[in-house]
Amino acid sequence: MEQFPRPRRPLPDPGVYGAEEVREFLDPWHPRASVETDHPGQVFVDPERVLDNITLALHRLDVDIDSPPAFEPDTVTVNELSVMLDDLDRAAALVARLVNTAVQLMATRYPEELVRFPLPDTYDLCEADRLVIGDREQDLARDILNQRLATEVDLHPDDLVERLRPLGPGEQVHLLVALCRMYRHKLVVLKHHTGTC
Numbered sequence: 001m002e003q004f005p006r007p008r009r010p011l012p013d014p015g016v017y018g019a020e021e022v023r024e025f026l027d028p029w030h031p032r033a034s035v036e037t038d039h040p041g042q043v044f045v046d047p048e049r050v051l052d053n054i055t056l057a058l059h060r061l062d063v064d065i066d067s068p069p070a071f072e073p074d075t076v077t078v079n080e081l082s083v084m085l086d087d088l089d090r091a092a093a094l095v096a097r098l099v100n101t102a103v104q105l106m107a108t109r110y111p112e113e114l115v116r117f118p119l120p121d122t123y124d125l126c127e128a129d130r131l132v133i134g135d136r137e138q139d140l141a142r143d144i145l146n147q148r149l150a151t152e153v154d155l156h157p158d159d160l161v162e163r164l165r166p167l168g169p170g171e172q173v174h175l176l177v178a179l180c181r182m183y184r185h186k187l188v189v190l191k192h193h194t195g196t197c
Helices: 019-026 047-063 078-087 091-109 125-129 135-149 157-164 169-194
Strands: 034-036 043-045
Touching: 019 034, 034 078, 043 078, 047 078, 047 091, 047 169, 078 091, 078 169, 091 135, 091 157, 091 169, 125 135, 125 169, 135 157, 135 169
Parallel strands: none
Antiparallel strands: 034 043
16 A cells, blocks of 8 residues: 555635545545535545555454445445546456455465465355345456456456446446455455464
């Protein structure tokens, strides 16, 4: 994760958009990744901070299995996801960051043979978590995670663009949620097998 302050970005007048919110957004160490505006549907978003917040959420889950999954309101808001997916077309970047970080975290703490073991085709996230997620999103999430588990090389967003293109924004959100839940399930199994629960 980047450890250097990002350059400050020009923003609308803090008196109009809220001095505290703008101050937090401009603070390179604050997790705020967006500022709401008075115009419906308009929000200022820092894409890199959104990615960093997801990374931090995955770290928290690795340390505390009972912490919320990565896509909770205090990590990534609905508006931030909307901007990332609809306006900036950053679905591939989100998926790559999530999967690469998840596998890197597991690989540093658990035996390689357990980490590299793929999720089986019979794995059913909807049954395990009672989620309403389409088969296409679940299958694609499992395939992408298994692809990354099989190699030591990080996935690049460019390698995922064509695979994600058929998915609409709602399906992309479901894919991201599925990946977060799959990571959590994999962590539970790793902790159980290694006695670190």
